[in-house]
Amino acid sequence: MAEEKKGRAVATSTAAKIPKFVRGNLSATLKAKEEGKKVAAAFIADGQDEIMRAMDIVPAWGESFSGVCAAKRDAEKYLQKAESDNFSRSLCTYATCNIGFDMMREELGGATPEGAPWGGMGRPDMMLGNGQLLCDPRFKWPQATQHYQQDVPVFVTNMYYPPWDPNADHHEQEAIYVKYATEELRETVKFCEKITGKKMDWDRLAATVELSDKTWDLFIDTYELRKHIPTPMDTGDAMNTMVPLTFNLGTQEAYDFYVDLNAELKQKIADGVGVANPEKYRIIWAAGLPSWFALGDFQYFNGKGVVFPVEVTYRGCEKIERLDLPKTNDPLEHIAWRWVRYWTHWYDAAKKRPGSTPKVERIIEYIEDYKCDGAVFHSAFSCRSWHAGIMQQAATLKKVYKDIPILIMEGDIVDISSYNEADTHNRIDAFIETLAAYKKRQG
Amino acid sequence: MTDIRDGNGLAAAEKLYTQYGSRARELKASGKKVIGYLSALGPVEIMTAAGVLPIRLKGNVSEAISKGDAYMETIVCPFVRNVFDLAVKGKYDFLDGMVLPHQCDSIDRTNETWSYTLGLPYWHFLNVPHVTDDPSIAFMKEILRIFIRTLEKFTGKAITDQAIADAVTAHNNNRKLMRELYDLRKSNPPLISGSEMMKVLVAAMSIPVEESSALIEAVTKEVKERKPAAANPKAKRIMLIGDQIDDVAVIEAIESTGAYLVMDDLSTGSKMYWQDVDATADPVQGIAERYLRKLKIPTTFVGSADTYQGILEERFGHMKKYVNEFKVDGAILFIYKYCDPYGFEVPAIKSYVEAAGAPVLYLEDEYSTSSLARVKTRIEAFLEMIA
Numbered sequence: 001m002a003e004e005k006k007g008r009a010v011a012t013s014t015a016a017k018i019p020k021f022v023r024g025n026l027s028a029t030l031k032a033k034e035e036g037k038k039v040a041a042a043f044i045a046d047g048q049d050e051i052m053r054a055m056d057i058v059p060a061w062g063e064s065f066s067g068v069c070a071a072k073r074d075a076e077k078y079l080q081k082a083e084s085d086n087f088s089r090s091l092c093t094y095a096t097c098n099i100g101f102d103m104m105r106e107e108l109g110g111a112t113p114e115g116a117p118w119g120g121m122g123r124p125d126m127m128l129g130n131g132q133l134l135c136d137p138r139f140k141w142p143q144a145t146q147h148y149q150q151d152v153p154v155f156v157t158n159m160y161y162p163p164w165d166p167n168a169d170h171h172e173q174e175a176i177y178v179k180y181a182t183e184e185l186r187e188t189v190k191f192c193e194k195i196t197g198k199k200m201d202w203d204r205l206a207a208t209v210e211l212s213d214k215t216w217d218l219f220i221d222t223y224e225l226r227k228h229i230p231t232p233m234d235t236g237d238a239m240n241t242m243v244p245l246t247f248n249l250g251t252q253e254a255y256d257f258y259v260d261l262n263a264e265l266k267q268k269i270a271d272g273v274g275v276a277n278p279e280k281y282r283i284i285w286a287a288g289l290p291s292w293f294a295l296g297d298f299q300y301f302n303g304k305g306v307v308f309p310v311e312v313t314y315r316g317c318e319k320i321e322r323l324d325l326p327k328t329n330d331p332l333e334h335i336a337w338r339w340v341r342y343w344t345h346w347y348d349a350a351k352k353r354p355g356s357t358p359k360v361e362r363i364i365e366y367i368e369d370y371k372c373d374g375a376v377f378h379s380a381f382s383c384r385s386w387h388a389g390i391m392q393q394a395a396t397l398k399k400v401y402k403d404i405p406i407l408i409m410e411g412d413i414v415d416i417s418s419y420n421e422a423d424t425h426n427r428i429d430a431f432i433e434t435l436a437a438y439k440k441r442q443g
Numbered sequence: 444m445t446d447i448r449d450g451n452g453l454a455a456a457e458k459l460y461t462q463y464g465s466r467a468r469e470l471k472a473s474g475k476k477v478i479g480y481l482s483a484l485g486p487v488e489i490m491t492a493a494g495v496l497p498i499r500l501k502g503n504v505s506e507a508i509s510k511g512d513a514y515m516e517t518i519v520c521p522f523v524r525n526v527f528d529l530a531v532k533g534k535y536d537f538l539d540g541m542v543l544p545h546q547c548d549s550i551d552r553t554n555e556t557w558s559y560t561l562g563l564p565y566w567h568f569l570n571v572p573h574v575t576d577d578p579s580i581a582f583m584k585e586i587l588r589i590f591i592r593t594l595e596k597f598t599g600k601a602i603t604d605q606a607i608a609d610a611v612t613a614h615n616n617n618r619k620l621m622r623e624l625y626d627l628r629k630s631n632p633p634l635i636s637g638s639e640m641m642k643v644l645v646a647a648m649s650i651p652v653e654e655s656s657a658l659i660e661a662v663t664k665e666v667k668e669r670k671p672a673a674a675n676p677k678a679k680r681i682m683l684i685g686d687q688i689d690d691v692a693v694i695e696a697i698e699s700t701g702a703y704l705v706m707d708d709l710s711t712g713s714k715m716y717w718q719d720v721d722a723t724a725d726p727v728q729g730i731a732e733r734y735l736r737k738l739k740i741p742t743t744f745v746g747s748a749d750t751y752q753g754i755l756e757e758r759f760g761h762m763k764k765y766v767n768e769f770k771v772d773g774a775i776l777f778i779y780k781y782c783d784p785y786g787f788e789v790p791a792i793k794s795y796v797e798a799a800g801a802p803v804l805y806l807e808d809e810y811s812t813s814s815l816a817r818v819k820t821r822i823e824a825f826l827e828m829i830a
Contacts, residue, residue, distance in 0.1 A: 042504065085790045086789045086790055086793065086805050087780075087786065087789065087790070087808050088780065088786050088789075090518075090780045090781045090782075090786070090807070091783055091786045091787060092783055095783075106625070119474065129744070130628075131572060131573025131574050131744060132547075133551055133570070134552075135544070135548065136547050136548045136552075136742065137783050137787070139573055139574075139744045140741070140783055140784055140787035143744065143746065143787065143788075143791075144787040144788070144790070144791070145788050146746075146751060146754070147751075147791045147794075150751035151751075151752075154746050156573065156574050156744040157574065158572045158573055158574045158579060160572065160763050161581075162570075163545075163568040163570055164554075164555065165567075165568065167566075168593075173589065176582065176585045180572075180578055180579075180581070180582040180585075183578035184558070184574075184576075184578055184579075187576060212449065237599040238736065254766055284703070289812070355559075357555050357556075357559070378518060379518065380518075381518050382518075383518075383519075384518060384519060384548040384549055384552055384781065384783065385548050385552065387552075388515075388516050388517060388518060388519050388548060388549060388552035388553050388556075389515075389516075389552045389553055389555060390516065391514060391515065391516055391554055391556070392514060392515075392553075392555055392556040392559065395514070396555075396559065409560075413564075442615070
């Protein structure tokens with residue numbers, strides 16, 4: 001039987017609503033058939049979610065389900081199932097966990113495997129992959145899954161942005177990238193129309209996109225309340241409160257969630273309530289997906305007076321006005337501009353600081369704005385997408401900014417066999433000692 | 444310069460293989476610019492047209508990573524880490540620049556680690572898409588044109604369409620010659636061993652295209668003059684599948700058991716040489732189509748057929764042809780650890796190639812000889828099983 005771990009307590013009551021969101025997303029995939037809706041296996045932050053929402057396609061978020069399995073410490077059976085058909089343990093464990101689950105479901109003729117965390121996920125009618133600059137599994141995973149669900153069509157689109165090059169002006173390349181991304185999104189619409197047998201309602205898509213813009217703005221306004229000292233919300237919470245933005249973009253529920261969170265954070269600030277009491281050190285979660293089975297480590301930090309008022313991970317948006325998006329009546333082009341400008345948002349800043357990079361500039365901006373004393377990165381062994389290049393970011397940060405304390409934690413997103421709680425806590429303790437010495441030196 | 448003439452092709456290949464990069468070093472000393480690149484996605488036609496020497500970078504499986512790990516995570520592809528380590532240690536100190544084509548996350552996500560650590564005068568990340576539809580071809584042409592402009596700026600010379608067309612002709616001829624050499628592996632026993640072939644393949648990717656063609660021609664002539672040996676009826680004919688295998692260590696592990704390595708589907712081998720660039724009015728069009736639609740690599744998504752079996756034929760049909768044409772008895776699928784693009788294909792490739800009539804041994808390993816004894820044991824057991 002899987003080891004159940006007591007869920008972490010949350011600092012905001014709004015974050016306590018997140019399990020309902022996640023369960024709702026999972027159960028929607030199971031109820032879709034009786035509601036006459038199509039289900040699409042889908043991936044986050046690739047521009048396709050608003051298309052799905054506007055066409056009443058129910059997204060089945062594999063990354064979310066694997067995260068749930070990990071958080072419940074119940075992923076091993078699925079990882080082993082995938083491994084039994086030669087999927088290596090070194091591959092993305094979001095993918096292998098999900099593939100293992102899908103393999104079991106196929107063996108049961110489409111029935112949900114017994115004991116699936118939170119009821120499992122429904123069988124998709126299509127798989128929407130994406131070739132991006134950030135994740136090979138987003139197109140290899142659907143392809144691999146099709147080996148077991150051979151009747152389920154896979155459509156892969158491409159969503160790129162200009163690569164960072166300190167000697168190039170990325171603005172000169174933007175139009176090429178936006179044109180390409182727009183055309184690829186149009187191909188996605190055509191595919192979805194073919195599978196659903198319904199035409200896109202372009203007015204509805206435009207309204208969905210507008211709602212997403214509002215959600216991006218509200219998300220940033222809300223998260224910027226965390227600049228307050230003591231911070232009213234920590235990254236431990238943010239790994240939950242990211243759910244509506246990440247998995248429910250383009251829905252009223254997502255927007256309303258941040259209205260509530262915004263109000264709660266303002267109230268906490270007014271009441272002088274912080275995550276840690278006293279708040280001794282403020283740290284940025286500078287990169288890396290968390291170990292979903294060890295979110296309690298944030299509380300370990302908090303218990304020692306360490307808070308995370310800001311994180312790069314899952315802050316997958318920016319204030320729309322800061323992106324200075326060109327006007328367009330084409331909602332797909334708007335989505336393309338929004339993502340291209342988001343991914344390149346820190347390029348101009350990086351050019352102004354010799355030796356810097358956009359990722360490091362983003363970290364520096366947050367360190368300054370949120371008054372951080374140090375940085376923590378997490379390196380997950382099965383994920384190259386977010387975790388290769390972290391050492392370079394950490395070294396560059398020290399070189400071009402200042403010699404702040406940095407901790408690079410090691411683990412995984414899903415595979416608990418990589419994790420040792422005692423070792424992790426020892427490393428955190430040592431880091432806090434470094435922080436103390438650093439702050440003393442700073443006076 | 445390595446002497447390439449009739450009768451010494453294999454010796455020349457051996458020298459270029461053993462002293463990898465020696466010709467590039469010579470040319471650099473004579474004033475030529477040398478650009479290193481990774482993977483089968485390096486558009487060599489454009490680099491040749493620019494008047495620079497493109498050299499595909501390789502690692503050293505016998506050399507432990509000693510400096511690279513200070514900059515690059517161990518979760519990165521072991522091949523990429525090994526090459527990076529050599530570069531940090533100065534093995535490629537003759538490079539004027541590098542091109543990193545966007546093949547996989549291990550390359551894409553370490554672009555800044557490479558460029559900032561090595562600090563070469565020229566650097567370019569070639570943003571090759573993962574899909575092959577018409578908008579992707581148009582985009583590929585755009586990014587190739589950006590690449591051309593950066594090379595023009597770096598060399599100070601315009602790259603004309605005629606120069607690109609000439610380079611296309613030269614590289615197509617090179618590929619044709621290599622395919623002719625591959626044909627000599629169809630006999631039983633093959634006229635050229637797998638180890639010899641690997642040395643030729645590696646040597647060929649380190650020298651100018653005209654010299655590479657001369658080398659292949661010399662080897663072909665030399666091999667054709669060999670007296671056919673008697674075939675060992677028990678020896679199995681093996682195909683090796685994977686990405687960048689660029690050392691004879693694994694090949695020798697296979698051939699030391701008495702098996703014949705007769706074919707490959709490697710990014711240093713047939714993947715590089717089976718598909719030509721079409722001569723198109725705009726030469727960049729043909730290059731875009733070759734690298735995006737014709738190259739059979741797992742980072743290019745293919746899946747337009749109506750049925751799953753049809754999609755498998757699109758993705759792996761060439762392997763079935765190899766099994767038949769080269770009379771393959773068994774295949775070894777050799778994948779590096781931490782490789783998502785190949786790793787997610789393993790069940791599909793394995794079942795497809797086995798259905799084509801060749802049992803498959805799947806091995807996941809490092810880019811290192813440290814585990815060679817274990818690999819050899821697995822290969823021996825596999826060959827016994829299919830005997």
